[in-house]
Amino acid sequence: xxxxxxxxxxxxxxxxxxxxxxxxxxxxxxxxxxxxxxxxxxxxxxxxxxxxxxxxxxxxxxxxxxxxxxxxxxxxxxxxxxxxxxxxxxxxxxxxxxxxxxxxxxxxxxxxxxxxxxxxxxxxxxxxxxxxxxxxxxxxxxxxxxxxxxxxxxxxxxxxxxxxxxxxxxxxxxxxxxxxxxxxxxxxxxxxxxxxxxxxxxxxxxxxxxxxxxxxxxxxxxxxxxxxxxxxxxxxxxxxxxxxxxxxxxxxxxxxxxxxxxxxxxxxx
DNA sequence: ATGGTCCCCTGACCGC
DNA sequence: TGCGGTCAGGGGACCA
Numbered sequence: 001x002x003x004x005x006x007x008x009x010x011x012x013x014x015x016x017x018x019x020x021x022x023x024x025x026x027x028x029x030x031x032x033x034x035x036x037x038x039x040x041x042x043x044x045x046x047x048x049x050x051x052x053x054x055x056x057x058x059x060x061x062x063x064x065x066x067x068x069x070x071x072x073x074x075x076x077x078x079x080x081x082x083x084x085x086x087x088x089x090x091x092x093x094x095x096x097x098x099x100x101x102x103x104x105x106x107x108x109x110x111x112x113x114x115x116x117x118x119x120x121x122x123x124x125x126x127x128x129x130x131x132x133x134x135x136x137x138x139x140x141x142x143x144x145x146x147x148x149x150x151x152x153x154x155x156x157x158x159x160x161x162x163x164x165x166x167x168x169x170x171x172x173x174x175x176x177x178x179x180x181x182x183x184x185x186x187x188x189x190x191x192x193x194x195x196x197x198x199x200x201x202x203x204x205x206x207x208x209x210x211x212x213x214x215x216x217x218x219x220x221x222x223x224x225x226x227x228x229x230x231x232x233x234x235x236x237x238x239x240x241x242x243x244x245x246x247x248x249x250x251x252x253x254x255x256x257x258x259x260x261x262x263x264x265x266x267x268x269x
Numbered sequence: 270a271t272g273g274t275c276c277c278c279t280g281a282c283c284g285c
Numbered sequence: 286t287g288c289g290g291t292c293a294g295g296g297g298a299c300c301a
Contacts, residue, residue, distance in 0.1 A: 002295095034277070034297085053297075057295080074294050077281075090279090108278045110295065125297090169294070257273080259294075261279070275299080283291085 002072040004133070004166025005209035011054045012080050014102055016097075018061065019081055023047040027094040029087060033106065034073060037093065037113045044115070046104060048210050055121065056129045056165035061095075066117040068095075071127070073110030079103045108209040109186070130163045133203055138164060140195035147187040147195075154190060155183035158202065167202055169259045171209065173237045175201040183261050184254075208233070236262040 002010070026044055030039040054060070059078070061068040070078070083101045087094070093104040093113060104113065116123050131138035146163055157163060159172050167175065176183045178201035181194055190198075195256040212233065235245050240253025244264040253262050 034295090071295085073278095073296095106278095108294085110278065113274070150271080154273095158294095258275095260292090271301100273301085274297105276297095277295105279293105281292090281299090283289105 002057065002074070002076060003168035003171055003209075005171075005206055005212075006212050007054055007057045007059060007072060007166075010072065011059055013077055014059075014080065015052045017097065017100060017102065018049045018052050021049055021097050022050060023061075023063070024096045024098070027096060028099075029094075030092040033092065033109050034071070034112045035114070038074050038115050041113060041115050045217060053154070056127060056132075056161060057168075062120065066115055067120040067122055069112070069114040069116060069120060069123060070104070071112040071125075073106055073108060073112070075108040076104065076106035076111035077198055079105065080195075128162050129165050130153060130161060131165070133164055133166055138199060140192050140199060143195040143199070144190075144192055147190060150187040152187050153256050154181060154185045154187050154198075155259075157187045158198065159259075164202070166206065170234065170237045171202070171205050173262050174205045174235055177236045177263060177268060178205060180268050182265075183256055184262050188232055236264070238262070 023044070024046060026041055028037055028042045033037075047065060049061060049063050051062045052059065053062060057071060059072075059245060061070070072078070074075075079102070081101055081103050083096060083099060087103070088105075090107040091103050091105045092109070095102040095104075104111075115124070120126060131142070143163070147157060150157060155172050155176060158167050158175070159169065173183070175198065177192070179198045181198060182192070227248040236251055239251050240260070240262045242251055243249070244251050244267060247264065247265050249263050249264055250264040252265055255261060
């Protein structure tokens, strides 16, 4: 499912095709995503795209008259296709350009396509988001401060998008493993030094995933239609019961907040 | 305010 | 081969 690296990969993939170009029209085949696609979207015509940006897991297509906000949910993807390619099942929307369209596909329909004429970062979905993983203010001191009154598991904490954006379940598992911190640790027990390490491993795992083009999980495809291949590099996620890559212990698999969590009891304290 | 649970949806997978 | 059950998962909504 798309996490930040997949969204970043998608963003980069459509950027060149969109920036400075005109979206002639938007075809909506099925508006029933997580929220209904606003009817205003299908009425938009000839939008000049100024920029394509990412904020957290949202893709922002900024035009002269407003911003299209796209979230890929769990199974969403954007692909470049030539405009005569027939839409298949789950291809819910097309952003039609000259000779080309950007096709939104989302089998599970957890994603969203929204429209705002206000500055996009003031949108209710975006306004309360936390740091980007590479922000200067994403520091150990910041995490310590945010964590000091919290008693949830550290894994939940780093997946909280109001703390830091873009760390979904897969990368939370991976980053905690690399940091040698147990996902079960109660948030307010982590020390400054541990937050420092965790910041580094979060950045490391996300950066690597972006370089590799995003994790392939079931139905994820990069915009060009290529499969990402980070999944083969995952150290713990999806490997419950297998051997720890670092020691001879078996990897534990327990749910935390209903999310599958894999870790090594021996390596992660 | 904080934390816990539910739910949206479909495809993959598993056991019979 | 077919079928039913279970699971996964982002994140808003809702409740204690």
